[in-house]
Amino acid sequence: MPPLAQHQVSGRRRRSPLPYTWQRGYLLASPALLVMLAILIYPLGYSFIMSFFRWDLSGSAPFVGMGNYADELSGRQFNQALRNQAIFSVISITIEVVAGMAIAVLVNGKLRGMRLARTLLLVPPMIAPAVVGLNFRWLFNTQYGLVDALLRMFNLPDIPWLNDPTWALVSVIVADVWQNTPLMVLLFLAGLQSLPQEPLEAATVDGATPWQRFWHIVLPLMRPVIMIALMLRIIDTFRTFDVVWLMTQGGPGGATNLLTVYSYLLAFQAVDFGHAAAVSYIALGMSMFVLGLLYGVPWLIAKRRAI
Amino acid sequence: MSANLSRRKFLAASAAVTAGSLAAPWIARADANEITALLITGGPLYPKYWEKIVQDFTAKTGVKVRYDLLEFTPLTAKVVTLSAARSSQYDVYSTHTAQIDSYFNHFAPLNSYFSDSELAEFYPVAVKYLRDPKTGNLAAIPRNMDSRVQYYRSDIYQEKGLKPAETWEELVDVGLKLTGNGHYGLVVPGQGDPAQRTFSDLLWQAGGDWVDQANKPAFNSEAGIKALTFYRDLIQKHKIVPPDAVGYQWNENSTEFSSGTVYANFDWPGAFATLSNPETSRVVGKWSTAPYVRDKAAISCAISHAMALNGQSGRKEAAVEFIKYTVGPQAQRLQFDQFTNFPSSQAIAKEVIAAAKGPQAVWLQQLETTIANGKEWPKLAGFSKVCTLMFSAIEQALSDQVSPADSLNQAATEAEEIMRRAGAYD
Numbered sequence: 001m002p003p004l005a006q007h008q009v010s011g012r013r014r015r016s017p018l019p020y021t022w023q024r025g026y027l028l029a030s031p032a033l034l035v036m037l038a039i040l041i042y043p044l045g046y047s048f049i050m051s052f053f054r055w056d057l058s059g060s061a062p063f064v065g066m067g068n069y070a071d072e073l074s075g076r077q078f079n080q081a082l083r084n085q086a087i088f089s090v091i092s093i094t095i096e097v098v099a100g101m102a103i104a105v106l107v108n109g110k111l112r113g114m115r116l117a118r119t120l121l122l123v124p125p126m127i128a129p130a131v132v133g134l135n136f137r138w139l140f141n142t143q144y145g146l147v148d149a150l151l152r153m154f155n156l157p158d159i160p161w162l163n164d165p166t167w168a169l170v171s172v173i174v175a176d177v178w179q180n181t182p183l184m185v186l187l188f189l190a191g192l193q194s195l196p197q198e199p200l201e202a203a204t205v206d207g208a209t210p211w212q213r214f215w216h217i218v219l220p221l222m223r224p225v226i227m228i229a230l231m232l233r234i235i236d237t238f239r240t241f242d243v244v245w246l247m248t249q250g251g252p253g254g255a256t257n258l259l260t261v262y263s264y265l266l267a268f269q270a271v272d273f274g275h276a277a278a279v280s281y282i283a284l285g286m287s288m289f290v291l292g293l294l295y296g297v298p299w300l301i302a303k304r305r306a307i
Numbered sequence: 308m309s310a311n312l313s314r315r316k317f318l319a320a321s322a323a324v325t326a327g328s329l330a331a332p333w334i335a336r337a338d339a340n341e342i343t344a345l346l347i348t349g350g351p352l353y354p355k356y357w358e359k360i361v362q363d364f365t366a367k368t369g370v371k372v373r374y375d376l377l378e379f380t381p382l383t384a385k386v387v388t389l390s391a392a393r394s395s396q397y398d399v400y401s402t403h404t405a406q407i408d409s410y411f412n413h414f415a416p417l418n419s420y421f422s423d424s425e426l427a428e429f430y431p432v433a434v435k436y437l438r439d440p441k442t443g444n445l446a447a448i449p450r451n452m453d454s455r456v457q458y459y460r461s462d463i464y465q466e467k468g469l470k471p472a473e474t475w476e477e478l479v480d481v482g483l484k485l486t487g488n489g490h491y492g493l494v495v496p497g498q499g500d501p502a503q504r505t506f507s508d509l510l511w512q513a514g515g516d517w518v519d520q521a522n523k524p525a526f527n528s529e530a531g532i533k534a535l536t537f538y539r540d541l542i543q544k545h546k547i548v549p550p551d552a553v554g555y556q557w558n559e560n561s562t563e564f565s566s567g568t569v570y571a572n573f574d575w576p577g578a579f580a581t582l583s584n585p586e587t588s589r590v591v592g593k594w595s596t597a598p599y600v601r602d603k604a605a606i607s608c609a610i611s612h613a614m615a616l617n618g619q620s621g622r623k624e625a626a627v628e629f630i631k632y633t634v635g636p637q638a639q640r641l642q643f644d645q646f647t648n649f650p651s652s653q654a655i656a657k658e659v660i661a662a663a664k665g666p667q668a669v670w671l672q673q674l675e676t677t678i679a680n681g682k683e684w685p686k687l688a689g690f691s692k693v694c695t696l697m698f699s700a701i702e703q704a705l706s707d708q709v710s711p712a713d714s715l716n717q718a719a720t721e722a723e724e725i726m727r728r729a730g731a732y733d
Contacts, residue, residue, distance in 0.1 A: 165708050
C-alpha cells in the first residue's frame with residue numbers, strides 16, 4: 001500500500017501541513033543532515049582548505065596553492081614515511097589475510113577445543129591499541145623483554161627489535177598482525193560457515209582433494225568476504241597511529257614513521273598545520289586510489305570477459 | 308506516566324535540555340571571580356602541589372581557579388590546538404621554553420605586568436629565551452629552572468676506584484670500565500626532544516652553536532659533527548650505553564639509573580627527589596652528583612617551565628595575579644620542598660642553597676653553576692619545525708642509518724629553508 005493511502009485509512013484523519021514530496025523528505029532529514037555537516041563535512045572541508053595555506057601560529061596564513069603538497073611530495077621525510085607506509089600496509093595485510101584464512105579454515109573444522117579457540121580469538125581485537133603498543137614495547141626491549149630473554153634461553157643472539165631501523169619496522173608489523181589477524185579469522189569464519197555445501201559435496205564425490213576444494217571452490221566463493229576484509233584493513237592501515245606511536249614514536253630516525261605519525265608530528269611538534277593537512281589528504285587520496293584499484297581491476301576484468 | 312507523555316511534550320523537554328546544555332558553558336564562564344588554567348603535571352605529587360597553590364591563591368585573593376592537569380606532551384598538543392582555534396577556554400597555560408617561538412602571537416606579552424626590577428629577579432637565561440627576539444615581548448614567565456648534572460653510582464665507583472668523568476674522554480674511559488654483566492656505564496636519551504637537548508649540550512661543549520651571526524644554521528659545523536659523532540659512538544662504537552637508548556627519552560633514562568642497571572646519567576633537578584625516595588628508587592643512598600662533563604667548554608642547556616597568559620583571555624588581570632602567585636616566593640619554595648625543582652628566582656635559589664646541607668648543598672651549587680652558564684636553542688621563527696627535523700636527523704645518526712656529517716648537512720639545508728619560509732630572515 002502506498003504511504004499516502006496508508007495515511008488516509010488510519011483511524012483519525014490528520015491534516016498534514018506539507019504533501020509527501022521529496023522536499024518534505026529532505027526537510028525531515030535536515031536536522032540529521034545539519035549535524036552531519038557540522039561534525040563531518042565542516043572539519044573535512046576546513047582541513048582541506050587548510051592544506052592550501054601556510055598555517056602555523058604565526059598570525060598570518062598566506063595562500064600557497066599546491067605548495068604544501070609539492071613540499072611534501074619532494075621532501076625526504078615524507079618519502080620515507082610513504083615508503084614505510086607501503087611496506088607496513090602490504091606486509092601486514094598480506095600476512096593477516098593469508099594467516100587469517102588458514103586459521104579460519106582450521107577453526108571451522110570439528111576439532112576438539114575449537115570453541116575455546118574461537119573465543120580466545122576475540123581477545124586481541126578487543127584490546128585497546130595503546131595497550132598493545134605499550135605491551136609490545138616492553139616485550140621487545142632488548143634488556144628486559146620477554147622475546148630476547150627467550151632467545152637467550154635457547155642460546156640464540158639478541159634481536160635489536162626497536163633500536164635497529166629494519167627490525168623496528170618488523171616489530172610494529174608484528175604488533176599489528178597480532179592484533180588484527182584474529183579479526184580476519186572471524187570475518188573469514190563467518191564467510192566459510194555461510195558457504196553453500198552442495199558444490200563442496202559434489203567436488204568430494206568427484207574425488208577432489210581438500211586443497212583442490214579449497215583452491216577451486218572455497219576461495220572463489222569467499223571472494224566477496226576477502227574483498228570486504230581487504231577494504232577494512234587498507235582503510236585501517238592508513239590510519240594506524242596508536243601502536244606505532246606507543247612503540248617507537250616513528251623512530252628510530254623515522255624508520256617506522258607512517259603517514260599518520262608524520263602528520264601528527266607536523267601538526268603538534270612542528271606546529272605546521274598546513275603541511276600536516278596536506279599529508280593527511282595525500283594519505284586519504286592514496287587509500288582511496290588503492291581501494292579504487294581493488295574494486296576497479298576485477299570489475300574491468302569481468303567486463304572484458306563479458307565482451 | 309508514558310500515557311501522559313505526548314510527542315509535543317517530549318520534543319519540548321528535549322529542546323529545553325539541549326538549550327540548557329548549550330548555554331551551560333556560557334553560564335559557567337559568567338563568574339567574574341573565576342579563572343581557568345591548563346597546568347602541567349607529572350608524578351603523584353604534582354596534583355597535590357597545584358591543589359595547595361590554588362587553595363592558597365583563592366584564600367589570598369578571593370579569585371577561584373578552575374584547572375585541568377596534563378602531562379607535558381599532551382599539554383603541548385592541547386595548547387597548540389587551542390591556540391590554533393584562538394580559544395579562550397583557559398586564561399592561563401603552563402608552558403616551556405622548548406617551543407615558545409610557536410606561541411609568540413598567542414600568549415599575551417607579560418612584560419607590561421612585570422617591572423624591570425621584578426624581571427631582574429629571575430635567572431637571565433630563562434627570561435632571555437622566553438622573549439620574542441623580534442619584538443622583545445615576554446611570552447611567559449619562568450616558574451622553575453631545568454638543567455642537568457651528572458648522577459653516578461658512588462658505591463660502584465668507589466668499589467672500582469673510579470672518579471666521575473669530567474671530560475668526554477673520561478666519560479668513555481669510565482663507561483668502558485663499568486660496562487658488562489648486564490650493566491652499562493652510562494645512559495643517554497636517543498629520541499625526540501631529549502635527544503636534541505643532549506646533542507645541544509654536546510654541540511656547545513664542542514664549541515659550536517645552533518646558528519651563526521646571521522641566524523643561518525651552523526649546527527653542521529666541525530664542532531657539530533664532532534658532537535654528533537661522539538654522541539653516536541657512545542651507543543654504537545663504545546657500547547657503554549644500552550642499545551635500546553635510541554628509543555629512550557627522559558623517563559627511560561631515569562628508570563635505568565634508579566633501577567640500578569646503569570651507573571651514570573645526566574638528569575634534571577627532580578631526579579634528586581626521585582632517587583632519594585625508596586618508593587621510586589632502588590639506589591637510595593648509593594649515588595652522588597657531579598658537574599656535567601666538558602669538552603672545550605662545560606655548557607649545558609638551562610631551560611624553564613613557565614606560565615603564560617592566553618592572549619584571548621577575557622580576565623587578564625585576575626589571570627596575571629595567579630601567574631604572579633605561581634612564580635612568587637611561597638610557590639617556588641613549595642615546589643623545591645616537594646620535588647626539588649630548582650627556583651627560577653635567583654634570590655629564592657640563593658636561600659635554598661644556603662639552607663641546604665651535605666650532598667644536597669653540593670648538588671645545588673653544581674646545578675646553580677650549570678644554570679648560570681646555561682644556554683638554550685634560538686627562538687627564531689620556524690625553529691619549532693627545525694626541532695622536529697633535528698629529532699629525525701639526530702635519531703638517524705644515532706641509529707647508524709646515516710653518517711653524522713651527512714645527517715647534519717642535510718638538516719642544515721632544510722632548516723634554512725624552513726626558517727626562511729617562516730620569516731626568520733625578513
